[in-house]
Amino acid sequence: MVDELRQVLTGRLVTPDDPDWDEVRRGWNRSVDSHPLAVVEAADATDVEQTVAYAAAHGLKVAAQAVGHGTTPALDGTIVVRTGALDELTVDVPERVVRLGAGVTWGAVQTALDGTGLTGLPGSTGNISAVGFCTSGGFSWFARPFGSGAASLRAVELVDGTGVRRWVDDTLDADLMWALRGGGGNFGVVTSAEVELHPAPAITGGRLMFPIGQSEAVLTAYGRATRDAAEHVTLWAYLMHYPDSPALPEDMRGQSYCMVDAMTPYQPEALEGVLATIRVAGTPVSDVVGPLQPSGVGEMNSVPAPPQALSLITSTFDELTPELIGTLLEYGREPSLLFQVQLRHLRASRDAGRPGVASADPSAQYMVLAVSIVPRPELQESAETALRSLKEALVPWSVGDMPPTGLSAWGSLRDCVSEPDLARLREIKRRVDPLGTLTGNFPLL
Incomplete structure (x- = not known):
């Protein structure tokens, strides 16, 4: 059905007839078994133009992917355009x-x-x-x-x-x-x-790692530290269970920790002030905080990120209460299908900067992000059940909406965008995509 498109592309058109189709069609998140109609590995912007024009002329749909992140079931039946080669x-x-x-x-x-x-x-x-x-x-x-x-x-x-x-x-x-x-x-x-x-004249960051048994005290201290932190200081906390995988450093394999990551682009002395509150809450097994080049920021997690089957849920809250900490520990302290329960301290000033549907800061002070990495397909349903159970348990503290970046693969824009904003998005889409040729990871329904 799309063979004619192959003739006008500089890049590669991959279809189910190609021997590497099963690898090419799948995105980074292997829990989504994506079944597009074809995949275009665009060599340049002209390939993108040709693909969209062809789809519009033949009543097909196009979905864009850069390096494979963000795949959802909405990409089934579409021509997926991979733009990874557009690397200027x-x-x-x-x-x-x-x-x-x-x-x-x-x-x-x-x-x-x-x-x-x-x-x-x-x-x-x-x-x-x-x-x-x-x-x-x-x-x-x-x-x-x-x-x-x-x-x-x-x-x-x-x-x-x-x-x-x-x-x-x-x-x-x-x-x-x-x-x-x-x-x-x-x-x-x-x-x-x-x-x-x-x-960012003085990027400083690092990680404190504590035994998982000290989680309650560390998370309580984390809550105090975030209340006192200056706006340029970011603190994330985790309950983390590393798998026994040869891809990990030997001292991390099969181990569980409560961790706090810290980062600031300037005034590192402010970072030290809030970290002091957390350090005294337990006995760190690792305490590495220091100056970073920009290239070191994205590697803070120091964990390989190959394609893998992953599911997640997110929720928001305004205060890390003892009751909320207790709920997080109930679900996340012991090794299970929940690989990680993460807390992120957000800015909630409502300062939108440039106007955009997701430009404004969230109304909540914190986000919970829980992740399950599924080692075998038969565990997928159990992992999702565990995540849904945690999300339900967090409802008493949930406030505000999440941006699309916090959606799971089975989420919807309705989970994070107000009805008036959805109506405005639909109106804009009708103008720029009158045939409905384009499909996002989370379509406008």
Whole structure:
């Protein structure tokens, strides 16, 4: 059905007839058994134009993926465009902006920023596409001082639903930019973007690791520390159960810890002040905090991130009470199908920066993110049941909505976007994609 498309592409068209189809069709998250119609490994922006124009002419749908993150069941039956080869990267230090292709990861951006005194907004791993991160909201180590990734998106080059490639910024199409800042791939296939950079003259970060048996005291101290922390200080806490995997360092295999990660782009003395509160809550088995280059930020977790089967849930809350800590420990202290229960301290100032559907800071002070890594497919259902049970147990403390970046693969934009904003998104989509050719990871229904 799509063989004609092959003739006009510089890159590769992969279909079920190809021997490596089962590997190519699947995204990073192997818990989603994706079944697209075909996959286009675009060599350049022209390949993206040709693919969207072909799909529009033949009543097909197109979904964009950069490096495979974010796959959901919504990609079934679509032509998936992989934009990983669009890897141009230019840093303008005086203007504090990076111009990058859709396939550029945060790890590549951060490496290019070493020695500049600037940072982007990388999240928990450096192998995420910077463009996908920003168009999905994106909360990073530096969200507290600098806001979401969506708010740092200055302009994009995209292919709209008619197959036309164009440059968009707030002057040319403010409504479309508002939708792109958090609305994902529903409005165009982004081929390149301009993203704002931020001052980071003294990045300092690191990790405290405690025996899992000290979790209650450490999480209580973490709650006090986050209440006192300056806005430029970020603290994340974890209940972590490492699998007995040869991919991990030997001293981490099969071990469980309560951990606190800390980061600041400037004034490291403020970081030391809040960490002192946490250090005295237990006996750290590891305490490594020090200066970092931008390239070191995305590697804070120091855990390999190969494709794997993963499920998650998120929730929000405003205060880390003893009762909430007790609930988290009930579900997350002992090794189980829950690999990690993570707490992130968020900025909740409601300072939107550049306008966007996911640009504003969340109304909640904290986020819970619980993750299950499923070693065998037959455990998938049990893992999801455990996650849903935890999410239900967190309902008494839940406040506010999450941005799209916090959705599970089986979530919906209704979980994170208000009905008035959804109505505005649909109106913008009808204008830029009148045939409904484009599908995001979380479609507009």
